[in-house]
Amino acid sequence: MDNNEKLKAIKRSFRLFMNGVTSQSMREKGLDYKINWGISQPDLRRIASSYDKDMELADMLWAEKIRECRMLATLLCPAEEMTVEKAVEWSASVDSIELAEFLAFNLFQHIEGADRLVKPLLDADNKCLHICAYHLATRLLKQRKPLDAEAYTALLGSAEADFRQADRHVVHAMVNCLEYITGSDSPYAEHTARLLKEFGLDAF
Structure with a gap:
């Protein structure tokens, strides 16, 4: 067939x-x-x-x-055949939270260089892709796969704007991600903890 x-x-x-x-x-x-x-x-x-x-x-x-x-x-x-560039192409037409989560959980977390996806997902003016990025980053950190400085900068830079938008789905994914960074041995853990405290979400 x-x-x-x-x-x-x-x-x-x-x-x-x-x-x-x-x-x-x-x-x-x-x-x-x-x-x-x-x-x-x-x-x-x-x-x-x-x-x-x-x-x-x-x-x-x-x-x-x-x-x-x-x-x-x-x-x-097959994750081994999906490139970061192709992942960005696929994500460009995502318009539902459900599909964004499926991409993060089933595919993106498994591809080579997945950390390089975080910034382009957060650069998009699309709340679904921001949710995808936060879930992806959390999954990578849980697997002890390092995020590069660009990914951390994008995460922390987007967090404040996303918090102001007050979309509960985005905020939930964002807080889960930031809380995981705070509890990790990341060099950005202290900065992230301060950010959550500024949001009043340190006990979220």
């Missing part, structure tokens, strides 16, 4: 897992995908388990701009 046939088979399988109630709920919450089958994340993982990881197939799924296709793309993309 070539990748065109796999793509067709994957899209046909969506009918078996579709959830109209969930899809409608997502639309009401502003998750307005071109097409949204409302398939749960566990079911998407079940679908993904039937296929080998494949960069070409992942690219084809991402190009579909369908919620389920894009989420499967993050699961079927």
Whole structure:
């Protein structure tokens, strides 16, 4: 079966897992995908388990701009073949928190040079990508993968602006990240602790 046939088979399988109630709920919450089958994340993982990881197939799924296709793309993309430059390209069209989190957790944290993604994600005028960046940085630190000075500068520089925006999803991801830095052996731990205290979030 070539990748065109796999793509067709994957899209046909969506009918078996579709959830109209969930899809409608997502639309009401502003998750307005071109097409949204409302398939749960566990079911998407079940679908993904039937296929080998494949960069070409992942690219084809991402190009579909369908919620389920894009989420499967993050699961079927081989991390060793995803470059930082291509990750930035993919992220440019992310417009939901759910997809941003899937990218951070399933793919971006595993690619070579992932720390170099933090700054371009935070440079984007897109709250979803800021959430992705904070989750990504936290995951890397938990794996004891060092962040470079540019990543730390971007994180601490964006934190104040994101805090002022007061979007609860962004603030939650940001505070989790900063609290992890504070409790680490990072040379930026003390600076980060002061920043959280300035925000009144040192006991968040």
